[in-house]
Amino acid sequence: xxxxxxxxxxxxxxEAETYGGEKIRLSDFQGKKTVALxxxxxxxxxxxxxxxxxxxxxxxxxxxLGVEVLGxxxxxxxSHEGFRDKHSLNFPLLSDNDxxxxxxxxxxxxxxxxxxxxxxxxKSGVIRHTWTKxxxxxxxxxxxxxxxxxxxx
Numbered sequence: 211x212x213x214x215x216x217x218x219x220x221x222x223x224x225e226a227e228t229y230g231g232e233k234i235r236l237s238d239f240q241g242k243k244t245v246a247l248x249x250x251x252x253x254x255x256x257x258x259x260x261x262x263x264x265x266x267x268x269x270x271x272x273x274x275l276g277v278e279v280l281g282x283x284x285x286x287x288x289s290h291e292g293f294r295d296k297h298s299l300n301f302p303l304l305s306d307n308d309x310x311x312x313x314x315x316x317x318x319x320x321x322x323x324x325x326x327x328x329x330x331x332x333k334s335g336v337i338r339h340t341w342t343k344x345x346x347x348x349x350x351x352x353x354x355x356x357x358x359x360x361x362x363x
Contacts, residue, residue, distance in 0.1 A: 214316035214327070217339055221247070221331040222314040226304035227287050229294065234280065234302055236331070243278045244362045245331040246353045248344075249317045249324035253285045253293035253303075257326065261346040262299055268350025269300050275354065275363040282306050284323050328353070332362055 215221070224247075225235045239245050248265070250258045265272075265279055272279055281303040283290075290303040304311070312318040317325040326346075330339040330353065339356050341349075357363055 214342070215329065215337055215340070217337055219337050221245075221329065221335050221337050223335075224282075224304075224311045224314065226282065226306055226311060228302040228304050229287065229291055231287070234304060236280075237335070239278055239333075240335050241333055243276055244333060244338075244357060246272070246277055246279045246328060247282065247315075247331060248279065248328040248349070249282050249312065249315065250326055251319065251323045252283060253289045254296075257346045258283075259297060261326070261344065261349050262293070262303075263297055264347055264350045265301060265353075266297065266299050268354060271354055272350065272357075275357050277353065277357055277362075279353075280304055282311055282324060284309055284312065330356060330360075330362070332360075338362065 223237045228234050279301040284306050287305045312324045317327045319325045326344050328341040329337050332338050
């Protein structure tokens with residue numbers, strides 16, 4: 211397992227599949243948006259549902275601040291699509307079936323899923339903040355507060 215990345219590190223570029231087979235690359239947002247790249251263990255579980263719904267509810271404000279949110283787990287695109295539909299999620303979830311992304315960011319758990327961690331990446335592709343302890347019910351507020359504090363809006 212690689213070491214977890216920290217503030218000041220360059221964010222590894224990623225490419226992953228989201229809904230309907232669309233591919234999203236982190237570099238697509240470079241120079242355009244701040245990205246909150248959040249990793250979570252599993253669709254449909256209690257903490258992961260709370261976290262996703264918190265982000266769903268705060269997504270409008272995040273977008274207004276120029277932030278794109280990308281959720282990543284090792285679940286399949288099909289699982290993500292069902293999870294999105296069940297909870298009316300309004301942001302992309304990326305499937306990391308081959309675990310390349312969790313390994314690149316050093317967030318692979320002992321069981322092989324993703325640990326719950328979030329990376330706030332500025333427009334130049336540098337990690338500006340990480341959360342290893344996430345308030346699942348208030349994670350959107352944590353991100354909003356930090357974006358404003360760091361002047362990333």
